[in-house]
Amino acid sequence: MAYELYYWDGLQGRGEFVRLALEEAKAPYIDVARGSKDDGQGIGAMMAELDSDDPYPPYAPPFLKDGELIVPHVANILFYLGPKLKLAPRDEGLRIIANGLQLTIADLVTEAHDTHHPIAGGLYYEDQKDEAKARSKDFIAHRIPKFMGYFERVLAQNPDGPRHMVGNALSYVDLSMFQIVEGLRYAFPKATKHFADYYPHVVALHDAVAARPHIAAYLASERRLPFNETGIFRHYPELDHAVR
Amino acid sequence: MAYELYYWDGLQGRGEFVRLALEEAKAPYIDVARGSKDDGQGIGAMMAELDSDDPYPPYAPPFLKDGELIVPHVANILFYLGPKLKLAPRDEGLRIIANGLQLTIADLVTEAHDTHHPIAGGLYYEDQKDEAKARSKDFIAHRIPKFMGYFERVLAQNPDGPRHMVGNALSYVDLSMFQIVEGLRYAFPKATKHFADYYPHVVALHDAVAARPHIAAYLASERRLPFNETGIFRHYPELDHAVR
Numbered sequence: 001m002a003y004e005l006y007y008w009d010g011l012q013g014r015g016e017f018v019r020l021a022l023e024e025a026k027a028p029y030i031d032v033a034r035g036s037k038d039d040g041q042g043i044g045a046m047m048a049e050l051d052s053d054d055p056y057p058p059y060a061p062p063f064l065k066d067g068e069l070i071v072p073h074v075a076n077i078l079f080y081l082g083p084k085l086k087l088a089p090r091d092e093g094l095r096i097i098a099n100g101l102q103l104t105i106a107d108l109v110t111e112a113h114d115t116h117h118p119i120a121g122g123l124y125y126e127d128q129k130d131e132a133k134a135r136s137k138d139f140i141a142h143r144i145p146k147f148m149g150y151f152e153r154v155l156a157q158n159p160d161g162p163r164h165m166v167g168n169a170l171s172y173v174d175l176s177m178f179q180i181v182e183g184l185r186y187a188f189p190k191a192t193k194h195f196a197d198y199y200p201h202v203v204a205l206h207d208a209v210a211a212r213p214h215i216a217a218y219l220a221s222e223r224r225l226p227f228n229e230t231g232i233f234r235h236y237p238e239l240d241h242a243v244r
Numbered sequence: 245m246a247y248e249l250y251y252w253d254g255l256q257g258r259g260e261f262v263r264l265a266l267e268e269a270k271a272p273y274i275d276v277a278r279g280s281k282d283d284g285q286g287i288g289a290m291m292a293e294l295d296s297d298d299p300y301p302p303y304a305p306p307f308l309k310d311g312e313l314i315v316p317h318v319a320n321i322l323f324y325l326g327p328k329l330k331l332a333p334r335d336e337g338l339r340i341i342a343n344g345l346q347l348t349i350a351d352l353v354t355e356a357h358d359t360h361h362p363i364a365g366g367l368y369y370e371d372q373k374d375e376a377k378a379r380s381k382d383f384i385a386h387r388i389p390k391f392m393g394y395f396e397r398v399l400a401q402n403p404d405g406p407r408h409m410v411g412n413a414l415s416y417v418d419l420s421m422f423q424i425v426e427g428l429r430y431a432f433p434k435a436t437k438h439f440a441d442y443y444p445h446v447v448a449l450h451d452a453v454a455a456r457p458h459i460a461a462y463l464a465s466e467r468r469l470p471f472n473e474t475g476i477f478r479h480y481p482e483l484d485h486a487v488r
Binding site for chain 1: 297298299300301302303304307313315316317319320323324337340341343344345347348351354358362363364366367372375378379382386391394397398401402403410
């Protein structure tokens with residue numbers, strides 16, 4: 001039975017981290033909110049799950065439905081799917097390590113979102129633009145270097161070599177790292193211009209993921225939505241600047 | 245062998261969610277950063293782990309050391325510890341549900357932190373007070389009701405009854421819910437004044453946890469640090485206001 005992924009239509013957002021894992025594994029899945037109402041899909045089908053009076057409703061998209069089980073939160077979905085898709089380490093301890101790395105990625109994603117919405121997710125960007133400039137300035141000066149420097153260090157210190165974030169094989173964490181680099185480059189082209197110099201292992205991992213046949217085919221397909229200004233990573237030129 | 249918990253000394257912060265689980269289970273643990281340098285503990289011991297060139301260093305506190313394994317992130321620590329401390333459901337599906345709920349709690353914790361630091365964690369509160377007022381206003385008006393209403397609904401829709409967040413027995417999620425209520429009440433006494441009317445199941449769960457013998461003994465001990473203005477939940481009267 002196909003997995004059902006529930007996430008907002010029209011943006012990559014947090015759903016993209018799950019899509020990349022499903023696509024790499026060529027797992028059968030339905031992107032429910034992007035489907036047709038005639039097939040029982042669409043945004044209405046997603047809202048029905050969120051508003052359901054069934055046990056343990058999800059708080060927000062994305063969530064994954066696998067039979068009767070509803071799994072919410074990106075890191076939780078990937079922890080759950082990883083072994084099934086052969087995108088997680090076999091070792092139990094390394095699975096916990098992978099989950100910890102994914103949660104650090106999740107924190108970076110939240111901070112990337114808050115660069116354009118530092119006051120309230122429910123207000124327009126235009127109504128918090130000054131605050132967004134202040135938060136983005138700090139994000140570029142302090143947060144990107146802290147997160148990216150950490151990921152570079154994890155790769156450099158991997159006892160199995162710097163090609164993977166965990167262990168000696170591709171995992172969902174590697175796929176998420178690809179998306180982080182893509183997203184930061186889209187949102188902050190000036191600030192990320194010298195990423196390859198500062199974070200060579202991270203950029204090499206990004207490039208290796210992009211070249212994988214299933215990922216390359218996905219990126220060239222219509223299933224891959226373009227980045228845009230409704231997602232997590234948004235390009236507002238006034239928030240971006242070069243770093244020395 | 246005792247678990248080693250690593251978290252900043254002097255504040256409850258994110259470490260408290262882990263402490264509550266260890267205390268409820270009466271598990272042997274060392275609160276490393278609060279220990280003495282003479283015993284190889286203290287902040288220096290924590291910084292040494294963060295700066296280590298060992299494989300898979302943690303990004304930030306809190307992290308738990310269990311033998312050679314270092315487990316970072318609150319939700320990951322509790323997912324790992326839960327079954328060992330008998331504070332997780334036996335059913336594998338419900339463990340994934342519990343993890344999802346804990347990640348929603350983690351998101352609320354991050355938003356509670358950002359009420360007083362909406363622009364940059366590295367800047368003083370006083371340098372972002374106006375923005376903190378704006379973010380807190382939105383947090384009180386929209387985010388607290390959304391999160392708390394959701395948790396109330398989870399309890400109401402639990403097929404095993406509203407006494408627990410997951411299944412029919414105490415789990416680490418219940419302990420974390422206690423801490424959420426404590427923290428929000430400390431930070432926002434006016435905004436949370438009528439919590440018991442709006443979220444009766446949540447407040448009943450809070451009270452039941454507070455009355456558990458191991459938790460009550462812990463709360464009365466010196467191991468429980470008081471809330472203060474260096475933690476996640478901070479009481480700045482100018483950020484708090486009554487809701488109608």
